[in-house]
Amino acid sequence: MLEDYHCNIENIRNFSIIAHIDHGKSTIADRLLEFTGTISEREKREQILDDMDLEREKGITIKSKAVRLYYHSKDGNEYILNLIDTPGHVDFSYEVSRSLAACEGALLVVDASQGVQAQTIANINLALKSNLKIIPIINKIDLTTANPDRVAKELQNISEIKEEEIILASAKEGIGTSDILEAIVNRIPSPKGSLHLPLRALIFDSVYNSYKGTIVYVKVVDGVIKPGMFIQAMSNDTKYEVAEVGIFRPKMQTIKKLTAGEVGYIIAGFKNIKDTHVGDTIIDASNPSRESLPGYKKVTPLVFCSIYPIDNKEYENLKIALEKLKLNDSSLFSEDETSEALGFGFRCGFLGLLHMEIIQERLEREYYINLIATTPSVMYQVTKKNGEMLKISNPSSFPSRNDIEKIEEPYVKVNIITPSKCIGAIMDLVQERRGIFKNMEYIDEKILKLDYHLPLNEIIIDFYDKLKSISSGYASLDYEIIGYQSSDLAKVDILVNHQLVDALSFIIYKDKAYTRARKIVEKLKEIIPRQMYEVPLQATIEGKIIARETIKALKKDVLAKCYGGDITRKRKLLEKQKAGKKRMKKIGKVEIPQEAFLGILKI
Amino acid sequence: MELGLYLHFPFCISKCPYCDFNSYQLKDDNQISSYISAFYQEITAYSQKLKKSNIKTIYLGGGTPTILSGVQIYNILEFCKDKFTIDKNAEITIEANPGTLDGEKIKILIESGINRLSLGAQSFNDLFLKKLGRIHNTQDIIDSYFLAREIGFSNINIDIMFALPGQTTEDFQATLKKAVSLKSDHLSLYNLTIKPGTEYYENYKSNILKLPSEDEEYDMYHWAIKFLKENSFEHYEIANFARPHKRSLHNLNYWQNQPYLGIGAGAYSFIRGYRYMNFKDPAKYIKEVMNDKLPIDHGEKLSLRNRMIETIILGLRIKDGVSYKKYKTRFGINLNDIFSKQIDKLVNLGLLKKDDCKIKLTNKGIFLANIVFREFVD
Ligand SMILES: Nc1nc2c(ncn2[C@@H]2O[C@H](COP(=O)(O)OP(=O)(O)O)[C@@H](O)[C@H]2O)c(=O)[nH]1
Ligand code: SF4
Ligand SMILES: [Mg+2]
Numbered sequence: 001m002l003e004d005y006h007c008n009i010e011n012i013r014n015f016s017i018i019a020h021i022d023h024g025k026s027t028i029a030d031r032l033l034e035f036t037g038t039i040s041e042r043e044k045r046e047q048i049l050d051d052m053d054l055e056r057e058k059g060i061t062i063k064s065k066a067v068r069l070y071y072h073s074k075d076g077n078e079y080i081l082n083l084i085d086t087p088g089h090v091d092f093s094y095e096v097s098r099s100l101a102a103c104e105g106a107l108l109v110v111d112a113s114q115g116v117q118a119q120t121i122a123n124i125n126l127a128l129k130s131n132l133k134i135i136p137i138i139n140k141i142d143l144t145t146a147n148p149d150r151v152a153k154e155l156q157n158i159s160e161i162k163e164e165e166i167i168l169a170s171a172k173e174g175i176g177t178s179d180i181l182e183a184i185v186n187r188i189p190s191p192k193g194s195l196h197l198p199l200r201a202l203i204f205d206s207v208y209n210s211y212k213g214t215i216v217y218v219k220v221v222d223g224v225i226k227p228g229m230f231i232q233a234m235s236n237d238t239k240y241e242v243a244e245v246g247i248f249r250p251k252m253q254t255i256k257k258l259t260a261g262e263v264g265y266i267i268a269g270f271k272n273i274k275d276t277h278v279g280d281t282i283i284d285a286s287n288p289s290r291e292s293l294p295g296y297k298k299v300t301p302l303v304f305c306s307i308y309p310i311d312n313k314e315y316e317n318l319k320i321a322l323e324k325l326k327l328n329d330s331s332l333f334s335e336d337e338t339s340e341a342l343g344f345g346f347r348c349g350f351l352g353l354l355h356m357e358i359i360q361e362r363l364e365r366e367y368y369i370n371l372i373a374t375t376p377s378v379m380y381q382v383t384k385k386n387g388e389m390l391k392i393s394n395p396s397s398f399p400s401r402n403d404i405e406k407i408e409e410p411y412v413k414v415n416i417i418t419p420s421k422c423i424g425a426i427m428d429l430v431q432e433r434r435g436i437f438k439n440m441e442y443i444d445e446k447i448l449k450l451d452y453h454l455p456l457n458e459i460i461i462d463f464y465d466k467l468k469s470i471s472s473g474y475a476s477l478d479y480e481i482i483g484y485q486s487s488d489l490a491k492v493d494i495l496v497n498h499q500l501v502d503a504l505s506f507i508i509y510k511d512k513a514y515t516r517a518r519k520i521v522e523k524l525k526e527i528i529p530r531q532m533y534e535v536p537l538q539a540t541i542e543g544k545i546i547a548r549e550t551i552k553a554l555k556k557d558v559l560a561k562c563y564g565g566d567i568t569r570k571r572k573l574l575e576k577q578k579a580g581k582k583r584m585k586k587i588g589k590v591e592i593p594q595e596a597f598l599g600i601l602k603i
Numbered sequence: 604m605e606l607g608l609y610l611h612f613p614f615c616i617s618k619c620p621y622c623d624f625n626s627y628q629l630k631d632d633n634q635i636s637s638y639i640s641a642f643y644q645e646i647t648a649y650s651q652k653l654k655k656s657n658i659k660t661i662y663l664g665g666g667t668p669t670i671l672s673g674v675q676i677y678n679i680l681e682f683c684k685d686k687f688t689i690d691k692n693a694e695i696t697i698e699a700n701p702g703t704l705d706g707e708k709i710k711i712l713i714e715s716g717i718n719r720l721s722l723g724a725q726s727f728n729d730l731f732l733k734k735l736g737r738i739h740n741t742q743d744i745i746d747s748y749f750l751a752r753e754i755g756f757s758n759i760n761i762d763i764m765f766a767l768p769g770q771t772t773e774d775f776q777a778t779l780k781k782a783v784s785l786k787s788d789h790l791s792l793y794n795l796t797i798k799p800g801t802e803y804y805e806n807y808k809s810n811i812l813k814l815p816s817e818d819e820e821y822d823m824y825h826w827a828i829k830f831l832k833e834n835s836f837e838h839y840e841i842a843n844f845a846r847p848h849k850r851s852l853h854n855l856n857y858w859q860n861q862p863y864l865g866i867g868a869g870a871y872s873f874i875r876g877y878r879y880m881n882f883k884d885p886a887k888y889i890k891e892v893m894n895d896k897l898p899i900d901h902g903e904k905l906s907l908r909n910r911m912i913e914t915i916i917l918g919l920r921i922k923d924g925v926s927y928k929k930y931k932t933r934f935g936i937n938l939n940d941i942f943s944k945q946i947d948k949l950v951n952l953g954l955l956k957k958d959d960c961k962i963k964l965t966n967k968g969i970f971l972a973n974i975v976f977r978e979f980v981d
Contacts, residue, residue: 530817532952532971555821558972560794561842562920563857565871567913568878568905574916574973574980581977 012261014082019109020117024139027171035177036069068247073185082263102204102219105133105188112146116154117476118417142170191261199223199284202293206276214270226257230285234292239285240268301333301349304393308345310370321367341501372597374503378457381408395505398491408484410456418475420448425470433458495538499588517547527596530554606656607856611867612668619736620802625869626666641892650686660853661695669703673711680715694852701747702739709754721760727781760789766820775823788849839922860914916976924963945978
């Protein structure tokens with residue numbers, strides 16, 4: 001059978017699909033799977049690789065996936081094509097880069113109507129850094145708004161891509177699929193390793209499965225890996241016996257061995273996530289190779305927030321849930337934290353806001369834990385007067401103003417691609433976010449590329465949404481960290497009923513502190529239900545009150561009338577209200593709904 | 604078994620925009636006659652089962668029961684007397700909308716054995732009556748009231764609503780003063796609540812209904828309690844005020860969580876621990892009954908725990924509160940053994956008063972009764 005068949009390394013092609021979000025990666029992947037018979041008609045469903053529930057809903061791909069296709073080329077030979085699907089959102093460019101490390105080529109997909117976007121450029125740069133052969137594809141040529149000529153020009157303007165390399169496709173209508181497959185075979189080089197050298201396999205992902213334990217995705221560079229062999233990760237001495245190796249079609253399928261050039265998975269009873277670091281090299285324990293493969297930089301989370309269970313009894317469950325999520329997602333960071341207001345919880349680090357939202361949703365939906373998440377923050381660098389330097393992401397652990405010599409915040413280089421007519425609105429937005437203009441370039445006569453330096457803090461919450469709305473969805477964004485710069489920042493504390501709610505503290509550029517504090521106390525007044533007594537709300541900087549509001553006492557809460565029949569219905573209503581109160585966090589004497597913590601996020 | 608009997612008449616001359624009762628605008632008189640036929644049939648169905656029960660109170664509610672002719676009402680009550688055992692001193696109340704009463708009808712009502720009249724006045728301000736979609740004006744209330752008194756009703760209740768859209772505390776005070784000047788035996792005071800499915804609800808959602816603030820509602824209610832006390836009304840239930848010996852016995856039966864049978868579309872019953880409701884739609888109700896079925900839409904057997912909780916919630920609505928002794932007799936368990944945690948907490952909050960024989964709401968607790976009730980539910 002095909003599954004047991006191994007062709008030699010010259011007939012293997014490993015490739016990724018990279019694109020700006022929604023340009024059609026997943027749909028193109030579907031077409032390739034269908035064309036090569038990897039999925040039968042019956043198994044077809046849209047965007048087959050996005051099998052996580054959340055992914056379907058949000059319409060984005062979170063985890064990269066690897067699938068093996070068998071392709072009978074026009075040159076008469078049989079090829080193994082390993083397709084690695086990658087996420088498209090700016091938060092996940094780390095995942096993109098590690099998928100690319102397992103490849104020799106990449107399909108670059110660009111929407112025929114939207115054209116080049118910020119991520120397109122970022123992806124091209126990533127691919128070039130990994131020395132990949134790029135196959136440019138202009139997708140969605142079926143759209144009436146498609147303008148492939150314009151897009152082709154844009155591509156040539158921003159890169160070395162040549163016109164004759166570009167493939168026109170419509171993943172929706174299946175146009176271009178066979179051209180793409182031929183280009184993969186003919187243009188992408190075969191992997192470079194050797195079957196006869198000692199084993200070296202690159203870990204490019206790992207997932208945790210409750211039946212099988214940790215499953216490690218690898219690209220075998222040299223040698224062979226098969227069940228019964230003892231292996232270890234190069235950075236680590238723990239040895240494991242390989243229990244199973246296999247490939248994805250797209251479901252997991254056991255095979256007898258994985259040889260040089262192939263992409264697949266290994267199950268070896270890995271106990272510890274540290275033993276299967278993404279980027280590490282797996283070697284034969286009895287015949288270790290000396291040289292590790294080039295790995296990846298460890299990711300640094302950019303956005304931080306604290307996560308607490310509403311019900312303190314859920315703490316252990318939350319802890320376990322986070323551990324499990326971290327197995328699947330090495331870019332997620334978490335450590336223990338205690339809040340005076342919220343009790344035991346975790347400080348978590350994320351690649352970006354979307355990543356944060358996805359993790360929070362998975363905790364609530366897959367693990368059924370009701371959470372409170374604090375306002376996201378970045379990592380500040382604080383130099384104290386005594387010379388001590390601190391890295392602080394949590395406002396509540398900020399030293400007192402008097403002890404601080406200077407505070408620095410992370411800056412990013414932001415690259416915005418936009419229709420030129422939106423430039424005015426974008427400049428206003430960036431200005432308001434303390435942006436510094438760096439450069440402007442025309443991609444074609446109607447499309448601009450803008451470079452700015454901005455504090456990361458100013459873009460993590462709603463910058464992307466705002467950018468999209470002022471450009472009617474056309475502008476796109478990509479960013480990378482460039483370093484720290486000192487800023488005039490202040491910590492604002494929120495007091496509810498004279499009690500500091502540490503989880504509501506935030507760091508902000510001083511000039512903006514007053515306006516934001518005002519909005520927050522107003523919002524809290526709206527969200528926190530009246531209590532039996534007056535509840536003052538205050539925002540303070542260093543103990544000085546900068547904004548205040550008062551929630552008036554609840555004076556009347558009584559069912560107007562209640563006769564016989566009503567009582568069971570009313571009792572059920574009261575039960576429901578009571579359950580709602582259980583979802584509130586009691587701080588001092590005051591019950592604060594979950595929305596209070598979420599609500600101020602959106603200000 | 605002692606039993607309250609509730610008879611529901613789901614028709615009105617027009618539908619008020621705030622009303623979420625089971626009531627429908629009457630389209631033609633045939634609706635009433637076929638409804639009454641079904642009504643008889645439902646009564647007959649229960650008569651065997653409940654023959655031995657002693658009916659202490661009857662309440663004809665709606666809708667607008669007085670939309671029926673005097674004779675129709677008379678016949679229904681005669682039929683009830685024939686099919687059930689009705690206490691000879693039974694309190695028999697009818698709800699009436701001013702404007703649906705005349706001397707002839709009032710006479711027949713009295714002849715039918717009805718001894719208590721509940722007038723749906725709602726306001727003594729023509730402007731607000733109009734906004735409420737009521738078919739009567741202030742003069743109609745006054746006329747109906749005195750006519751009923753003259754012909755022989757010695758027990759009359761007046762329903763008043765407050766916290767109406769656009770109503771100020773002064774507006775409400777004027778209404779209540781006029782109501783009190785009639786010297787009725789009983790007053791019910793209802794805070795307007797905006798219920799889903801009503802015209803008011805839609806207006807409220809689209810922000811065209813300006814309601815008094817919570818503080819204004821408080822002021823109105825607070826003032827009313829004081830004012831009515833000064834006028835020798837006893838505030839014996841959260842929304843109800845009575846002259847001495849004029850408490851509504853039928854409603855007390857509800858608040859004591861005692862059994863009752865409801866006849867008619869959408870009527871509730873509470874019998875032998877079952878609480879259930881008839882089909883609301885009159886057509887559906889009629890159809891079920893005519894097919895010889897009990898027209899029950901849904902219901903449940905209440906658990907002991909839920910009966911215990913409901914008994915507290917209802918009982919606390921009454922001034923007398925919940926007596927330990929009655930509770931123990933009824934459930935065989937001491938109230939304080941089971942709910943001591945809740946009781947102590949509420950006493951500490953100043954919402955509940957506890958003495959040697961009962962618990963009851965404090966003055967503050969009356970205004971914040973929902974907090975108290977929520978504490979007792981699961
Ligand atoms: N009209 C048209 N729509 C397409 C085509 N390819 C993808 N789409 C649609 O574009 C949207 C985004 O596609 P998807 O494959 O999820 O993009 P991804 O985010 O890059 O993975 C989906 O609604 C697809 O149905 C195409 O060739 N033509
Ligand atoms: S008269 Fe009474 S029952 Fe009829 S619609 Fe008006 S409020 Fe409702
Ligand atoms: Mg996708």
